[in-house]
Amino acid sequence: MAANTIKITLRSSDNQEFEVDEAVAMEFGTIKTFFDDNLDASIEPIPLPNVSSKCLSTIIKYCKFHLGLRSRDHSSLVADEAKAYDDELVDPLDNESLIELALATHYLDVKDMLDMINQGIADRIKNKSVEYVRKLFGIENDYTPEEEAEMRAQYEWAFEGVDPDED
Known part of the structure; x- marks a missing residue:
């Protein structure tokens, strides 16, 4: 980029x-x-009250990388490079960090990154138990034990073949 870039x-x-x-x-x-x-707008810093420095740093790096890719050819090699970068960004994050990053990305409205992070979250909850998903998203179980047992009996097929929970 030019030296006189805003x-x-x-x-x-x-x-x-x-x-x-x-x-x-x-x-x-x-x-x-x-x-x-x-x-x-003045030259004052723009406050981002819902975004931590850790998340903002990651989002900035993501945007710089993808801006650079978009300026190149739109070949399958570039698409593969983007996919590898995205995977390297999401895979090592723990669930809490991934959700924090998703919230920050949503707040900043970085659509492509949000889509990628949401896919990462979807991949993590795929074939997981109800308890795992509740814990991940901090959802309180509002069913009585009887209601939950009835639901599990009625929709038994939905609980078959679920992967073991991990922390």
């Missing part, structure tokens, strides 16, 4: 500031909307 400063919820190129910041739908609505 820089935008973003401030995370834990008060860390990130100076990014305008092109990267415009990958965030929330920031793009902010500038569309505030044409005379």
Whole structure:
């Protein structure tokens, strides 16, 4: 990118500031909307109260990488490189970090990254028990033991072949 590229400063919820190129910041739908609505926006850092520095750093890296890929050929080699990068981003994250990143990405409205993270979450809950999914998303069981037993008996097929839970 050129040396005279416009820089935008973003401030995370834990008060860390990130100076990014305008092109990267415009990958965030929330920031793009902010500038569309505030044409005379000042040069003050933009506060992102729902995004930690850890998540913001990851999202910025993702956007920079994918911007770079989009500027290249749209060959299958580039698509494979993007898939490998995305897998390397999601696979090592624990469930809590993945959900935190999904919430931050949703807040910032980075659609492609959110789709990729949501797929990662879907892959993690595929063929998992109800208890695992409840724990993952912090959902309280509001069925009585009798209601749950009745539900399990009525939909027995849905509980067959479920993978063992892992923490």
